[in-house]
Amino acid sequence: MTVQLHQASLADEEAVSAIGSALRWLATRTNGKPLRFLRHAIEDPTSGSAVALGILAKPSASLSAAAPETRALAVWGLIVEEVGKVGSGYDSRRRNALRAAFRLPPPPGSDTAWKATLEDRFKQLLALPGVFGDPPPTTTAPMHKAWKRAIDRLAFSVEQQLVLLELDGRGWQDRVAIGKTAAKEGSRVRSGGWLDRIPCRRPPSQGAQPVFMERMLVRVVMRRKTAVSRITERVVTACEDGVEGYDVHALTGWTGDLADIPVIAIWNCRLITVPGVCPGDPVLARLRFREKLRRGQWYGFVSEATDDRLDQAREWINVDVDHHGVAAGETDRNGEPVAGLTIQISFDEECLPEACWWYAEQTDHERLRRPPAGDPHLLAIEDGFVQHTFVEPCHPREEYGIVFRWPQL
Structure with a gap:
C-alpha cells in the first residue's frame, strides 16, 4: 500500500x-x-x-x-x-x-x-x-x-x-x-479613454450600479405561462475602483414582491443578502465577485432567477437598466450574440403565445400594444424559441424586453 x-x-x-x-x-x-x-x-x-x-x-x-x-x-x-x-x-x-x-x-x-x-x-x-x-x-x-x-x-x-x-x-x-x-x-478591442466614450449618452441615476454591460445574455425557460428559469450571463466593465458585486432582480412581468423569488449564483460569484439602507427597505440579493474590480476591468459572471408558481401568467420579460448602460448589440456570423443585450425565450410546447414583439424605452401601457403586421418589432416564434438582440445601446434608467400575447380562451 x-x-x-x-x-x-x-x-x-x-x-x-x-x-x-x-x-x-x-x-x-x-x-x-x-x-x-x-x-x-x-x-x-x-x-x-x-x-x-x-x-x-x-x-x-x-x-x-x-x-x-x-x-x-x-x-x-x-x-x-x-x-x-x-x-x-x-x-x-x-x-x-x-x-x-x-x-x-x-x-x-x-x-x-x-x-x-x-x-x-x-x-x-x-x-x-x-x-x-x-x-x-x-x-x-x-x-x-x-x-x-x-x-x-x-x-x-x-x-x-x-x-x-x-x-x-x-x-x-x-x-x-x-x-x-x-x-x-x-x-473586443477598446480605444484609449474608452470608458469616457461609452455610447450611452444619458447619465445614470444617482446610486446606479457602477458597471457598464459589455454583454448581457438573458435565457428564459417558460413552463405554461410562467418563467420558471431566467439565466443571465453578464460581462461588465467596472466604472470605478473597488466594485465588488452586482445587485440582481427577477423582473418577469410579475408585479408582486420579488423577495421570495430565489436567485442562484452559477459562476464566478457568490450570493449574499444586503439589507436596505432605511428601515422597511427590501433585502437585496447581491452577487459578490471573487475580487474587487478596478476601473476599466472586465468581469464575467452568471446567475439564475427561478419561479415555480405555475399559476402566474407572465406578459413580458423585462430588463431594467439600473447601471451605466449596455453596449450596442452584435452577433457573429452564426447569429450568436457577442455584445450588447440579447434575450432568448424557450416556450412550453403545449403553451405557445400567439405573438411576440420587442420593446425599448416604453411604459407598461405602451409595450402591451401589439404592433401591426409587418412591423419590425414583431418576432418570429420558431419551434417554440424567440430571440432578439438589441442593436442600439441600452440607456440608463430605461427598460427593454420582449412581450408575449397569449391566445384568448
Whole structure:
C-alpha cells in the first residue's frame, strides 16, 4: 500500500511538472493567442503544438463528438478559471503576472492590447498602481518572481481539476462557457479613454450600479405561462475602483414582491443578502465577485432567477437598466450574440403565445400594444424559441424586453 501511494505521488508530481512546462510554453508564444495553439494541438496531433500541449489537450477528448474548437475552449476555460483562483484579489502580484502571461483582458493602463513577448507584457504591468511596489519598480524583476511562483501554483491546480474531470467529464461543459466568455472579452478591442466614450449618452441615476454591460445574455425557460428559469450571463466593465458585486432582480412581468423569488449564483460569484439602507427597505440579493474590480476591468459572471408558481401568467420579460448602460448589440456570423443585450425565450410546447414583439424605452401601457403586421418589432416564434438582440445601446434608467400575447380562451 505504501509503495502504491508513493508511486501515485510521483505520478502526480510528474503530471504537475509536465503541465507546468505546457503552460510555460503556451504563455511564451509571440505569434498568437493561447486559444489558437490549443486548437491547433487538438486539430493536428502531430504538430509541435500537440507535442507541447498534449497533456492539456488530450483530456478534453472526453467531450464526446465535440469539435476541436469546443475542446480548445474547454481547456482554455479551465486555465482562465484557475488563474482567477491564484492570489487573494485583483491586486495580487501572482494573479496579475498570470493574466499578463496568458493575455487575459483588459491590459493595464491605457493600452488596448497585450504585447507580443512575455517580457513586454510584464513591462505593461508597470502601469498597475501599487501592485508591484510604490513607487513602481524600474525593472520587471518583481513580475518574473511572481510569475515563477504563480505558474507552479497554477500547474498544481490545473492538474487537480484534470483528475476530477477524468472522473466526471460533465464539468467540461462549464469550462466551455468560461472559455467562450473569455474569448469574446479578448476579441473586443477598446480605444484609449474608452470608458469616457461609452455610447450611452444619458447619465445614470444617482446610486446606479457602477458597471457598464459589455454583454448581457438573458435565457428564459417558460413552463405554461410562467418563467420558471431566467439565466443571465453578464460581462461588465467596472466604472470605478473597488466594485465588488452586482445587485440582481427577477423582473418577469410579475408585479408582486420579488423577495421570495430565489436567485442562484452559477459562476464566478457568490450570493449574499444586503439589507436596505432605511428601515422597511427590501433585502437585496447581491452577487459578490471573487475580487474587487478596478476601473476599466472586465468581469464575467452568471446567475439564475427561478419561479415555480405555475399559476402566474407572465406578459413580458423585462430588463431594467439600473447601471451605466449596455453596449450596442452584435452577433457573429452564426447569429450568436457577442455584445450588447440579447434575450432568448424557450416556450412550453403545449403553451405557445400567439405573438411576440420587442420593446425599448416604453411604459407598461405602451409595450402591451401589439404592433401591426409587418412591423419590425414583431418576432418570429420558431419551434417554440424567440430571440432578439438589441442593436442600439441600452440607456440608463430605461427598460427593454420582449412581450408575449397569449391566445384568448
